[in-house]
Amino acid sequence: MEIKIGVDGGGSKTEIVALDQTGRVLRNLRKPASNYHLVGMEQATQNIIEGIRDALQEESVQGIGISLAGIDTPEDWKNMADNLKGELLVLGQKTGVNFQDIPVALENDVYGALMSVRGEFSGNVLAAGTGAVALGINPEGRVIRVGGWGHLIGDQGGGYDIGRKALVAMAASFDEYGPKSLLESTITKHLGLARVQEIIDWLYQAKRTNKEVASLVPVVVETASRGDFIARSILVEAGVGLGLLTRALLRKTKTLELGIVGGIGNIWGYIESSFNSTVSVEFPTLQILKPIYTPSVGAALLSTIDQVRHIEF
Known part of the structure; x- marks a missing residue:
């Protein structure tokens, strides 16, 4: 064999x-x-x-x-x-x-993610987990990549981006230079912190990873489900960010199919609306594919x- x-x-x-x-x-x-x-x-x-x-x-x-x-x-x-x-x-x-x-x-x-969609080296894929990147093949067979610039200048809509924005909102809520948000209490409780200020020690440890920041995504989702406007806004922004990546890719590949791979699929229901509204401005007939592998x-x-x-x- x-x-x-x-x-x-x-x-x-x-x-x-x-x-x-x-x-x-x-x-x-x-x-x-x-x-x-x-x-x-x-x-x-x-x-x-x-x-x-x-x-x-x-x-x-x-x-x-x-x-x-x-x-x-x-x-x-x-x-x-x-x-x-x-x-x-x-x-x-x-x-x-x-x-x-x-x-x-x-x-x-992201190449393995592309192949997972249909088992073929064709089409488009949006891979969003801790980070975010899109890849596709244009009609001439050329590989097109959009995003994947890393957490400092890219990865919009990925888990790290969502988690970082939640931490920003938590600090702004606590100091009252931004709107009040339940994220102030939900993140503190999730991380087992006694006070909001302890987030500084948690966040700036030398070994703190992007994935650990991204692990706050379920907290954002849970807070949004309780009606928190700021948490909801963060998820809306994630959908918009992923939608903009997708639009940039589709302009170059001219293929109206997209597979979605990665942990972002676990919260797709919370970002789908803003993603669709962002993409449909240019590509209203885009078909979303569920990967078969x-x-x-x-x-x-x-x-x-x-x-x-x-x-x-």
Whole structure:
């Protein structure tokens, strides 16, 4: 039996799958994070290699697709490719697998998300979790990317953006230079703080991660459901931000279908209206698609796509 292995790596976890020739998932594994900007190159590489090792059994490997958060620049790609190449050769010596003869695709995690929509390297995808990025293929087959600029200058509508705005609103409410909001009490309670001012120690710890700020999204949703205008406004702004990303992508790809992938789907009901109203200004007939695969399966399918980058041994 021949298998494909897919690796979908992010800032909180790495998911690995082994697929048979029909696309059936034989094994589904999980390892720690593999965004090397967050955990370091050595740890990220180790988590990926251990995942691939554990996915191997007696089958012949037809291809490996690796889609990772943090692979944003040519330098990112080269650094990760060089490290993975060396470790795959070592793994091959231990397992008897000749990785030099196996196509190994390596791309940003949004590529696996795109493949998860329909199992094809086509169409558009909006991937929104902690951050936000959109990717699509134009009629000439060119890859178009919009967003993904990181939390300092982009990622509008992603979980970090929502969480950060909630913290801003909490501080403004407490100091009374902004409107009063229940976020002042709901965030304090959620984080187990005795006083609002303790948010400073919580937020500015050296190891505080973007994902932890993004974990405040359910608090914002719960506060909005209680009628808090500020919490509702933050979610409306998230829908608008994601809608603007989508509009920018659709102008370039000219394809009126969009898959939505990532944690933002868990709160879609709260942002759908503002997203739709933003997109429909230019693209009233946009069709939203539900992905048919997980991003890790999408990553596995990348291995045989010629338009993506492959590690050369």
